[in-house]
Amino acid sequence: MNCYTSLIAQCTNKKSLTTLKSLHTHILKSGSLFSFFGHKLIDGYIKCSVITEARKLFDEMPNRHIVTWNSMISSHVSRGKTKEAIELYSNMLFEGVLPDAYTFSAIFKAFSEMGVSREGQKAHGLAVVLGFEVSDGFVATGIVDMYAKFGKMKDARFVFDRVLDKDVVLFTALIVGYNQHGLDGEALEVFEDMVGSRIKPNEYTLASVLVSCGNLGDLVNGKLIHGLVVKYGLESVVASQTSLLTMYSKCNMVEDSIKVFNSLAYASHVTWTSFIVGLVQNGREEVALSMFREMMRCSISPNHFTLSSILHACSSLAMLEAGEQIHAVTVKLGVDGNKFVDAALIHLYGKCGNVEKARSVFDSLTELDIVSINTMIYAYAQNGFGHEALELFERLKKLGLEPNVVTFISILLACNNAGLVEEGCQIFSLIRNNHSIELTRDHYTCMIDLLGRAKRFEEATMLIEEGKNPDVIQWRTLLNACKIHGEVEMAEKFMKKMLDQAPRDGGTHILLTNIYASAGKWDNVIEMKSAGRDLRLKKTPAMSWVDIDREVHTFMAGDLSHPRAHEISEMLHELIEKVITLGYNPDTKFVLQDLEEEKKISALYYHSEKLAIAFALWKTCGKNTAIRIFKNLRVCGDYIIARDAKRFHHFKGGICSCKDYW
DNA sequence: GTAGGGTTAG
Structure with a gap:
């Protein structure tokens, strides 16, 4: 009889499912299935990744041991079968089996993945009652990670602080939580505490803090942590490489990120993507495109992250043909239903002036969210389709979606580009009355442009003075309106106000020079040009x-x-x-x-x-x-x-x- | 006899 144990172990090691199944039959015939051997068999099935067989046998078993409950739960969680894992957990409680530290270490992940925070909280309560919360690092990590995934960073911190023996994984869970919720300063602080507590960071920790340095543009710490990556011999770990690339490119050090990339022996699709994203974000779209082609040549399959980024590169360069080819790739790879990819496609077609195609991508969306609608409104705005943009704005409200800052910038831009002055004014007052939206400088600038073009200088000036910290661009916008309407005197008046604020602004000088030139006031032009030379202003050449x-x-x-x-x-x-x-x-x-x-x-x-x-x-x-x-x-x-x-x-x-x- | 954290996108 005892030989069953070693036979099951042999099958498990060889992952021989057929032998395992014949053993199963044999044990069943011998009448000892619902004993220690049954538990061993379940374990064997799990190790051979045949979770359905394990579950079948598990459901037949009377008197299931806590260890087997735990194995079942954790194997479901690790295979993404969160719903089933939670079900097993409730069955376990229902049968009066008390969870232990192993159960808790697995189950919190299921709650966060299912997005059920109340149930998660209840399980947390039980862990406290049973005394595992602060005494067991694995349990604490599960709880901290769960609260972090729900964005409840205060709860995560509260649990973290009470844990007696904090280890690297627990620290990392909290750091990652802060990092993923834009609290990069906090992430770095916790990292410092960790190093101060003489706990050695590993590749998981370093990957996350590197990204935080990037988000903060903190090159000094970024370089220090790069040093740690080298010190701990983690340079060959994909995650370290990827986040090093991200850190350097977010700190606008593209050359360094290129250096890191060139030093890699192998790059995963995530690393390629991170590199390409960095190039796009640093205005190296053409390099990004050639790297994308190189990636495809290396038979590394791009995913929705890669494709949405490279589509943005095509948009910036307005390379319609290349963008269309990539659109074809997204269809081929079946990621054209991804909302990031679709938004990038709408943006591309809008930017390239093909509104119909932008709209057809938009119409193919199965679920509308605020970003996809914003993108479409912006596409209309760029192309002067004011009424269509307004129509979409109405639809957004009917859908019960809440317009955000970007929506209002896009819709105002649409009104501006289409000369819909009254509509623009109405929407602007709508934002003013909606206290959940804060008016930004961009909203003001757009309105100033709209009013200026409509020759409503008085209202436009009032807006400049009303807006918080009016800037040179706003005055310049108004000057441009003067140029359109040939209002030389008004332009001079505005110019005086501007010069107090930014005497060295090149754009202002050039604009006023152009205004004089259009009015044929060549003496003033000469005067402005010599003043510009004195200030060593450089003009952006037209290209x-x-x-x-x-x-x-x-x-x-x-x-x-x-x-x-x-x-x-x-x-x-x-x-x-x-x-x-x-x-x-x-x-x-x-x-x-x-x-x-x-x-x-x-x-x-x-x-x-x-x-x-x-x-x-x-x-x-x-x-x-x-x-x-x-x-x-x-x-x-x-x-x-x-x-x-x-x-x-x-x-x-x-x-x-x-x-x-x- | 079972267990926890990471890197890329609008």
Whole structure:
């Protein structure tokens, strides 16, 4: 009889399920199944990962031992079968079997994963009554981790503080809790306590505190902890590598994160993703895209984290074609239903001016949440679809969702971009009356722009003065409105107010210079320019780019350095001749330099966006494909299609979607 | 004879 024990052990080690099952039959026939051997068999099934067989036998057994209850519960929890684990736990209590430290160490995770905090709290109470809460580190860790997952950091801390013998896992559970709820300062404090208590951190601890350093932008501590990773020989652990990358990129030290990445012998999909995310967040979208391609070449499958990030890279570069290919990848991998991925897709299509496609992704969502609606409203806003944005705003309210700060920024932007002045004012007063939303500078700036464009300078000025800490951008917004309406005197008045605040602001100087230039006040222009030189102001050069066959071509005004400069120039002249015969009249008021008329006209011809479009037309040879031109600053009023730094301009039948409002 | 914590995204 005793040989059963060693036979079961042999099967378990070899993971031989068939032999285990024949043993099962044999023991059953011998009449000793519901004894010690039954428990051994259950244990064997669990170790062979056939939990259903274990459960079947378990349910047949009378007089189940606490150890077997515990094995059943913990094996269900570790396989993500939380509902069944909780069921087993209640059955156990119902049968009058008291849980012990092993039971508690497993069960709290089930409560947090099921999201049932009341039940979790009850179990906590029982653990206190039975005396396990502060005396057993495993139990305490379970409780601390559960409260942390529920975001109840005060409860987690309360339990933590009372535990007598704190170990590295308990400390880590609390640190991770703080980290995941944005309390990175607290996370670092606890880490310091831990080190002070001479408890050695491990890879779990270090991974988490590194991320906290990143979130705080605390490079000093980040580097110290990098030192600890090296000291404890944890450099080859994936989690350490991943969080090192995250830490450096969140501290804006992309070069260091590149260095870490290049030193890795192997990178997991999480590490690749962390690296790519860091590149995207640091404005290295093109590198991110090539790393993404490299990742795919290495047959590392991207997941929803990777894909949503890389889609954001495509959005920033407005690379529609690359984005569409990645959209195809998301469908192929079946992650296109993920809400992060879908939001990124809506953002991409919105940013690339394809509102219909953004909307079709939006319509495919099975569950609407505030972020997905915000993203769609923003897509409408960017493209000047004011009424559609307002409609969605109404739908949001009907769904009973609470609009947040981002919703209001997007909707105000939509009103602004579509010239819906009254609607914008109404929504603005709605936010004012809704005390749960705090008005931010962005809300004010948007309203100031809206009122300024509507020539309602008095109200706009009042808003600047009412808003907390008005900034240069707001005054500059108003100056821009003066420029639109040719209000030179008003601009000078605002300029004085601004200069008190930020005498060295380059944008202000350039704007006022341009206002003088449009009004032909060349003396003032010269004066402003020399003042600007004295202040050593640098102007951001205008730049346009076009994406053809996944290659980005960049142009600056008058810049003939492109290898195809000759063809571009020919195409440009051909085009201009054509449009002149169609009635185009170069509008030199957009040339803000004091030049002879002829030179002004030629300056106008060589604007960066025109070079880009000439190149694109030459390159695509009149093929019937959409051409998307991008520009970092505002598009010159003299011409054209494109997305500029603010919004997309759709040209159809010679009319721009912004109705020349911008 | 059974047990606890981590790294990537809007």
